[in-house]
Amino acid sequence: MAAAEAGDGHGTGQLREDVLRARRIVVKVGSSSLTTATGGLDADRVDALVDVLAKVRTPRTGDAAPTEVVLVSSGAIAAGLAPLGLTRRPRDLARQQAAASVGQGLLVARYTASFARHAVRVGQVLLTAEDASRRAHYRNAYRTLEQLLAMGAVPIVNENDTVATAEIKFGDNDRLAALVAHLVRADLLVLLSDVDGLYDGDPSRPGTSRIAEVRGPHDLEGIEIGTAGRAGVGTGGMVTKVEAARIATGAGIPVVLTAASQAADALAGRPTGTLFHRTGRRAADRLLWLAHASHPRGALSLDPGAVRAVVERRKSLLPAGLTGVEGDFAAGDPVDLLDENGHIVARGLVNFDARELPRLLGRSTHELARELGPAYEREVVHRDDLVVLRG
Numbered sequence: 001m002a003a004a005e006a007g008d009g010h011g012t013g014q015l016r017e018d019v020l021r022a023r024r025i026v027v028k029v030g031s032s033s034l035t036t037a038t039g040g041l042d043a044d045r046v047d048a049l050v051d052v053l054a055k056v057r058t059p060r061t062g063d064a065a066p067t068e069v070v071l072v073s074s075g076a077i078a079a080g081l082a083p084l085g086l087t088r089r090p091r092d093l094a095r096q097q098a099a100a101s102v103g104q105g106l107l108v109a110r111y112t113a114s115f116a117r118h119a120v121r122v123g124q125v126l127l128t129a130e131d132a133s134r135r136a137h138y139r140n141a142y143r144t145l146e147q148l149l150a151m152g153a154v155p156i157v158n159e160n161d162t163v164a165t166a167e168i169k170f171g172d173n174d175r176l177a178a179l180v181a182h183l184v185r186a187d188l189l190v191l192l193s194d195v196d197g198l199y200d201g202d203p204s205r206p207g208t209s210r211i212a213e214v215r216g217p218h219d220l221e222g223i224e225i226g227t228a229g230r231a232g233v234g235t236g237g238m239v240t241k242v243e244a245a246r247i248a249t250g251a252g253i254p255v256v257l258t259a260a261s262q263a264a265d266a267l268a269g270r271p272t273g274t275l276f277h278r279t280g281r282r283a284a285d286r287l288l289w290l291a292h293a294s295h296p297r298g299a300l301s302l303d304p305g306a307v308r309a310v311v312e313r314r315k316s317l318l319p320a321g322l323t324g325v326e327g328d329f330a331a332g333d334p335v336d337l338l339d340e341n342g343h344i345v346a347r348g349l350v351n352f353d354a355r356e357l358p359r360l361l362g363r364s365t366h367e368l369a370r371e372l373g374p375a376y377e378r379e380v381v382h383r384d385d386l387v388v389l390r391g
Contacts, residue, residue: 015269018254018277022188023065024149025267027053028072028177028244029192033260034107035075040082041106045260047114049192052263053154054118068149070184072157072177073111079103104158111156121153126160127176138183138289145184174244175292182251182288189248189255190266191241196259197273198223198238214245214276245276247292252282287387290347294334298327298354299344300380303362307339310346311388316379317348319360319368329354337381345390348381 034045057066077089077096080103090096108124115122125144148155157180159173174191181189200223201208214220225238245255258266258273265272302310306321317337329335330353337346352360360368360376369377 014271016256016271016275017269018275019188019256019267019269022067022186024068024070024184024186025056025188025190026070026072026177026181026184026186027190027192027263027267028173029074029260030173030194031074031078032194033192034073035078036082041075041079041110043110043114046110047117049260049263050111050114050118052267054115054120055264056267057120057154066152070145070149070155070157070180070186071111072173072180073107074158074173075107076100076104076158079106107158108156115154121151122156123148123153125155125157127157127180128160142183145180149184172240172244174240175247178244178247178251178253178255179289179293181248181253182282185282186253189244189253190263191244191255191257192260192263192266193241193257194259195238196262197257198225198242211274212271214274216277216279217246247288249276249278250280251288252278252280254278290334290349290385291387291389294347296327296336296347297329297333298325298350299336299338300325300350300357301338301340301342302345304340307337307345310337310386311390314383314388316383317381317386318365319357319380320362320364322357322361322380324361325354325357327354335381337386343390346386346388348386350381351378352380 029049033049035041053069053071057069059066077099080099080101081087081089083102083106084099086095086099090099104124104126108122111122123144125141125148127141145155145157157176159176177189177191180186195203197210197212198214199208199210203210211219211223220242225242241257245257248255255276256266256273257276262272300317300322301324302317302321303323306317309315309321310317323340327335329350331351332349334347335350336344337348339345357380360380365377365379
């Protein structure tokens with residue numbers, strides 16, 4: 001059962017062992033915790049957060065190495081509003097990208113100066129959802145983050161809003177943070193917001209209580225989860241944070257959700273905010289991203305036998321099991337796999353262009369190789385590039 005406390009934002013009890021044991025931590029901070037409601041960075045807020053993170057990196061008594069920190073930071077678009085004379089976050093993509101272009105430089109410059117007070121270097125890492133699903137991009141992102149950590153730097157990760165379109169966006173940095181935590185094999189994910197935890201109702205209403213711990217989906221049944229942040233400069237809300245917690249805990253990473261003002265207490269293991277306990281084990285790295293970060297460019301319809309092979313036996317998808325093709329995609333793009341009723345059962349990276357597939361429907365690889373050449377004696381979607389979405 002979920003443990004609920006009075007809604008004062010401060011828990012009592014023993015220190016959280018999952019937090020104390022963590023030696024690689026991903027911390028996500030939202031726009032509202034770094035900027036003013038009208039845009040522009042709040043230097044004092046940035047410095048306060050950096051002071052906490054720098055302290056966390058200091059080796060504890062008896063530790064041989066410092067705790068490693070990856071910071072996933074929103075705030076680029078919000079930081080660019082005031083310099084561009086915008087009074088609120090624009091709705092159109094072009095002006096959002098312009099604000100991100102101006103604001104990202106300001107954001108990283110502020111972090112660079114703030115961490116320099118502690119003699120800590122930072123490195124900027126900008127990602128798009130496409131970097132998650134393509135094998136080479138994924139490996140490059142992993143290597144960059146690993147090397148920055150090995151060299152003692154703090155990676156500052158954000159979505160590359162200046163080039164991301166609606167079709168290739170993560171959608172929110174909460175989900176990005178959960179996926180980055182999995183990518184770098186983090187021991188803990190901390191989500192910092194303008195709310196000090198998950199409540200069993202609207203926290204502005206009397207009588208609601210903060211939920212101290214969540215041990216599984218059943219603990220969230222009947223909980224009213226809000227969708228909007230108070231400051232109006234971000235894109236997320238409590239829904240995105242709970243979804244991020246579900247992704248991370250399902251991959252074996254515990255999550256603490258709390259207010260940015262309580263970051264020091266949270267990272268010291270004190271029972272502030274809401275602790276989401278791990279519910280699963282680490283999955284294959286890239287497949288988690290394929291399931292949660294990729295945007296399908298099309299769909300392939302499967303016959304019942306192919307559905308069983310993919311879902312139950314975890315086999316590759318062969319041309320013989322195809323009955324239909326939808327969309328305009330290229331080899332290497334993510335596509336959804338549909339059963340005979342049109343329900344999504346899996347997602348994978350396709351090995352053929354959309355225009356090539358119609359003539360392959362229902363045919364064996366040996367037949368195709370004889371007629372079209374050896375290049376066609378291969379899977380439509382290899383099992384290593386496929387994630388089952390329905391068991």
